[in-house]
Amino acid sequence: MVLSIDDVKVVEGNGGTTNAVFTVSVSNPSAQSVTVDYQTSDGSATLANADYQAASGTVKIAANTTSSTVTVQVNGDTKFEADETYSIDLSNPVNATIGDGHGVGTISNDDTQPVASIDDVKVVEGNTGTVDAVFTVSLSNTTDQSVTVAYSTSDGTRHGGQQRLRGRDRNGQDRAQDAVGDDHGSRSPATPSSRATTPTPSS
Ligand SMILES: [Ca+2]
Ligand SMILES: [Ca+2]
Ligand SMILES: [Ca+2]
Numbered sequence: 001m002v003l004s005i006d007d008v009k010v011v012e013g014n015g016g017t018t019n020a021v022f023t024v025s026v027s028n029p030s031a032q033s034v035t036v037d038y039q040t041s042d043g044s045a046t047l048a049n050a051d052y053q054a055a056s057g058t059v060k061i062a063a064n065t066t067s068s069t070v071t072v073q074v075n076g077d078t079k080f081e082a083d084e085t086y087s088i089d090l091s092n093p094v095n096a097t098i099g100d101g102h103g104v105g106t107i108s109n110d111d112t113q114p115v116a117s118i119d120d121v122k123v124v125e126g127n128t129g130t131v132d133a134v135f136t137v138s139l140s141n142t143t144d145q146s147v148t149v150a151y152s153t154s155d156g157t158r159h160g161g162q163q164r165l166r167g168r169d170r171n172g173q174d175r176a177q178d179a180v181g182d183d184h185g186s187r188s189p190a191t192p193s194s195r196a197t198t199p200t201p202s203s
Helices: 172-180
Strands: 002-005 008-011 017-026 032-043 056-061 066-073 086-096 096-098 100-108 116-119 137-139
Touching: 002 032, 002 086, 008 017, 017 032, 017 100, 032 066, 056 066, 066 086, 086 096, 086 172
Parallel strands: 002 096, 008 100
Antiparallel strands: 002 017, 017 066, 032 056, 032 086, 086 100, 116 137
16 A cells, blocks of 8 residues: 655646645555645745745545545746746655655746836926936836846937937927927936836836
8 A cells, every 4th residue: 555646737827826736646445544644845936935835734545545635725926937846745654655755846937027117207407406316117027036127318309408309309290399398598407316226026
């Protein structure tokens, strides 16, 4: 009478939980019921990262049957990450011995690499000194890797106080818009300063 547990792979999902149903089997039916303890443990999937929910207890295989099931709940998320695994192990068998007592649970990630974006910011110029224009860099979804993105400022429709477009768009419409835009003489616009070097996940 030899016990074994299988390996189970589930697709993670984006919310709630998905059941990973492991089957605990004996090599042949017996006139006696069989019990065995089970316990999950972290692999690359971890409880700390909320990848799955811990499960432990005793599973019983009734007399004259060959299998029973143990369910582990996998947590859905929208985080971009690798496929990850956790373990479920058998111990303390009664009326049987353990053959393959190590089950591997694989969580198949179904999330894509995030897209970075930056918002638009408007500040009131003021009369002296500088004003901070704080831009927020965001990701479309979280990721288990840190993200960096380069940034730089460039002139827009006004260069210093001069009344001309520069480098951005050469079509007549933008020139016309600039011509009717405000005129603040030679006062320089505030210098944008970005405090965000690492985007803030938006969810
Ligand atoms: Ca997901
Ligand atoms: Ca996950
Ligand atoms: Ca994920």
